[in-house]
Amino acid sequence: MQSAALLWHVSLLVSEDHKAIALGAVGLTRVVPVVLFSMVSGVVADALDRRRVLFFTQTAAALVAIGLTLLAHTGSTRLWPIYALGAFGAAVSAFDLPARQAFLPMLVGRTHLANAITLNMIAFQTASVAGPALAGFVIAAGGVAPAYFLNALSFGFVIVALTLMRDIPAPAPSDDEAPNEVSLAAAMEGVRFVFHSPLIRSTMLLDFFATFFASATALLPIFAQDILKVGATGYGWLFAAPAIGAFATSVALAPLVRHIRRRGVSIVWAVLGHGLATIVFGLSRSFWLAFACLVCVGATDTVSTVLRNIIRNLMTPDRLRGRMTGINMVFFQGGPQLGELEAGGVAQVYGAPFSVVSGGIGCLLATLWIASATPSLRRYTSDHESLPET
Numbered sequence: 040m041q042s043a044a045l046l047w048h049v050s051l052l053v054s055e056d057h058k059a060i061a062l063g064a065v066g067l068t069r070v071v072p073v074v075l076f077s078m079v080s081g082v083v084a085d086a087l088d089r090r091r092v093l094f095f096t097q098t099a100a101a102l103v104a105i106g107l108t109l110l111a112h113t114g115s116t117r118l119w120p121i122y123a124l125g126a127f128g129a130a131v132s133a134f135d136l137p138a139r140q141a142f143l144p145m146l147v148g149r150t151h152l153a154n155a156i157t158l159n160m161i162a163f164q165t166a167s168v169a170g171p172a173l174a175g176f177v178i179a180a181g182g183v184a185p186a187y188f189l190n191a192l193s194f195g196f197v198i199v200a201l202t203l204m205r206d207i208p209a210p211a212p213s214d215d216e217a218p219n220e221v222s223l224a225a226a227m228e229g230v231r232f233v234f235h236s237p238l239i240r241s242t243m244l245l246d247f248f249a250t251f252f253a254s255a256t257a258l259l260p261i262f263a264q265d266i267l268k269v270g271a272t273g274y275g276w277l278f279a280a281p282a283i284g285a286f287a288t289s290v291a292l293a294p295l296v297r298h299i300r301r302r303g304v305s306i307v308w309a310v311l312g313h314g315l316a317t318i319v320f321g322l323s324r325s326f327w328l329a330f331a332c333l334v335c336v337g338a339t340d341t342v343s344t345v346l347r348n349i350i351r352n353l354m355t356p357d358r359l360r361g362r363m364t365g366i367n368m369v370f371f372q373g374g375p376q377l378g379e380l381e382a383g384g385v386a387q388v389y390g391a392p393f394s395v396v397s398g399g400i401g402c403l404l405a406t407l408w409i410a411s412a413t414p415s416l417r418r419y420t421s422d423h424e425s426l427p428e429t
Contacts, residue, residue, distance in 0.1 A: 040170035040193070041104060042256075043278045044186040045125055047178055047271065048107075050260040052116055059391065061118065062257045063383015068122040070376030072130035074369055077137075078226045081365020084137035085229075085358060086221050090201055093142065096135035097197045103128040104191035111184035129376075136368055141360040144352055145207060156348050157296050160341060161289040166193075171282065175275010229362025232355070239354060241413040242306065242347040243367050245406060247374040249310045249343070252401030253317040253336070254378030256281075261391045267326050280330050281337030288341040302346045303419030307410045309346075312339035314402030321395030350419065 046062055053061040084092060106124050147155040170190075177186045233239055255262075256278070263274035299305055313336055320332035355363045378398070385394035410417060 040174045040186055041107070041128070041190045043171040043174040043275065044178065044183045044190070045107070045121065046257065046260055047174075047274065048111060048183045049118065049121060050264070051183075052118055052121075055265075057387075059258065059261060059383045059386040059394075061383075062260060063380040063386070064122065065125060066254075066257055066376035066379025066383070068126045069129040070373050070380075072126050073133050073372045073376070076130055076133040077365045077369045078229075078362075079221070079365075080134040080368070081137045081229055081362035082221050082225045083134060084141050084361025084365065086225065086361075089138045089142040089145070089361070090204060090207060092134060092138040094198060094201050096131050096138065097194050097201065099131040100128060100135070101191050101194035101198070103131065104187055104194065108184050108187040108191060111182065111187055129372075132372070133365075133368060136372075137361045137364040140348075140352075140364045141357075144357060144360065152352055153296055153349050154293065156352065157289060157293045157345055160345055161286065161293065169279075171278035172275050175272050175278065178275070179271040226362065229359055229366060232359055233363055233366045236354065237413055238303075238415045238419060239351055239363070241409055241416045242350060243370040244409050245306065245310055245343070246347065246367070247370040248405035248409070249313055249340075249402050250371060250374035251378040251381065252398040252405060253314050254375045254382055254398065255317055255320060255333075255336075255395045256375070257379035257382050258386055258391045258394060261386065262329065266324065266391065267329060269326050273326060277326075277330060277333060280333035281340065284334035284337030284339075285341040286337075287334075288338040289345070292342065292345055296345060296349070297421070299346065300421045301419075302350065302421055303416045306343050306346050307406060307417070309339045309343040310406045311403060313343065314399045314406065316399075317402060318396050318399035321392045321399060 046065060049061055049065055050058055103124055107121070110120055110124065143155055143159060144152055173189070174186045177189065233243070259274060259277050263269050263271075263277055267273065267277075269277070316332045316335035316339060320329055320336065323329040323332060351363060351367065352360065382394045382398060385397065
């Protein structure tokens with residue numbers, strides 16, 4: 040909900056001539072904190088109590104949403120406070136995500152991890168469907184301030200859930216491993232692990248290029264307002280469309296994911312589908328065709344995301360999962376945020392449709408390059424997951 044409200048908020052404060060670049064700048068303000076804090080946040084997730092880290096980050100995220108609420112309520116027309124709060128929220132997210140993703144395997148163990156990742160995706164996409172759609176209705180009825188306020192309230196439920204958790208097993212180091220600590224040496228250990236593994240490295244590169252080139256989200260206000268002319272309510276549904284596709288796909292994957300044997304090839308085909316759906320969206324002039332394309336974008340991204348997360352979590356020792364996620368965060372959050380900046384810049388010069396279509400083509404070319412350069416990705420099957428964790 041916050042992302043949808045933030046982009047709409049910015050679009051209301053700038054002229055038509057500067058709208059594309061202003062929306063693209065939202066991505067820049069949110070990617071810089073991710074790059075700055077990704078390394079230390081992964082170390083923190085591995086060295087400290089992950090539940091306590093999550094309690095802190097969720098509280099901080101609620102304060103960011105409250106700040107945005109007050110900013111919108113006062114009617115401020117300045118952009119820099121919005122960008123500043125967005126940047127602070129991104130910094131909070133940089134610490135939240137490694138702790139959250141590393142926390143999940145602690146709760147379910149290796150045996151049930153594939154199903155847990157899929158079910159977690161269902162829960163996430165349920166919120167992603169309801170959030171943007173609700174944001175569209177709330178913005179249309181009362182403006183962006185109520186949307187921000189509802190977002191702030193949502194963090195309270197997570198804080199309560201974290202408070203009620205009991206008897207969570209703590210990861211224990213092996214006899215030949217020193218306990219994790221927050222240090223440069225610990226950070227570099229994570230870097231060496233990721234970049235010495237071609238399979239993990241290639242899935243991260245796919246993450247980055249798919250979201251960098253095929254990032255149409257930042258330009259949705261332009262499509263809703265100027266191309267499709269569907270207003271705030273239509274914008275809410277367009278913003279929710281990828282999540283609708285992702286939710287439906289997550290539900291279908293829950294019983295099927297264990298039967299997908301050729302997981303590496305499946306990832307490649309999913310990312311190629313992501314790029315093709317993006318191209319058709321950029322060419323569309325019909326709301327329903329655009330909506331259907333965005334549903335396909337979400338569906339293909341979910342197949343890729345679930346399979347990539349399974350591979351990375353099963354190939355990464357527990358004591359390194361936070362650092363692996365922190366490094367991965369630069370790729371999968373940096374990709375879309377930098378992609379928003381790139382999309383906004385190209386749209387400013389050549390128009391939003393050209394920006395989206397050219398991005399989809401770039402996604403296809405990058406995917407084919409990575410797949411051809413990484414034989415281990417093409418050969419990866421679920422049989423590799425029977426190997427014991429190291």
